[in-house]
Amino acid sequence: MSATWYECKVKYRKIDENGVQKVVTEPYLVDAISYTEAERRINEEMAAYVSEEFKITNIKFANYSEIHPFEKADRWFKSKVALVAYDEESGKERKTNIYLLVQANDVKEAYDNTLHAMQNTMGDYTIPAIAESPIMDVFPYFSGEEADLEALEKFNAVKASKLEIQEMEDSLDFEEAVDEFVIEEDIDS
Template sequence: MSVTWYECKVKYRKTHETGEQKITTDTYLLDAVSYTEAEARITEEMKAYTSEDFRIMNIKVANFSEVHPFENSDRWFKSKVSLVAMDEESGKEKKTNMYLLVQANNVKEAFENSTLAMADTMGDYSIPAITESPILDVFPYFTGEEEQLEKFNVLETAEPAEQEN
């Protein structure tokens, strides 16, 4: 099942490290099935971020094929990946672009993380561009079933305990 990612721009009063409060507009990414759900989800997420009033300034569909968080990374980068395939009819190389959102600390690390994300790709590809994204945080949708499924899989694969006679 493919995921639709939405970029949400939210304007709110933010307290900076200096203690100064400023009105700022930040961009967040979340997955949803519709604009309406995206609006409801960003509203819930922002309630946890700020007790102040906030305004959702814009919601748009993001063109990310995949999102890859990495531990110990604090910024998000947009990686343009060109998949290379041979056109059977013309015999020429055909490039198809897709975009990954990868978490990293710098561009070099973003390139390495993009390469890791593409490790299972069978075809040829190149990474012609990586840019830092304005996205501050990503909120993937979790139903809670993932945790239960994980527990179920652990129970399924666990060895039965030997019974004492």
């Protein structure tokens, strides 16, 4: 069963980086089966984060096919992916657009993360657009079962991880790999 996502706008008082208290309206994403459940879920989630009064100003259906959190990323990006299908009767290409919400630190990383999310796709596709999303946080559904608890903990751990830059070194030389292949081939003969 696929998730149905609702974008909920929440208005509340927030202390900014200068220590000044101001009223903000921020969008959040919740997985729910109806508008009523989305309202209940955002109330529960926000009660844990906001100590003062808050108001839900809008709830609307969010057209995301998939949500992909990535480690060490702090912003959400909306990726438009055009799935390409060839219509044999008319001889034309037909494109169907889907939208992914991917977590990244910048647009280039969002593009790379979108490619990673689409790596097991069998058909052709293009990525015509990627834009930073105003979504502040994502709250997936949790049924209370133990398997769901592990999945939720993994989702939240990936979503909350911090950026660390590490360089990877290529330890296998091409010529060494060819020599190993040739030696194995000689042994088998």
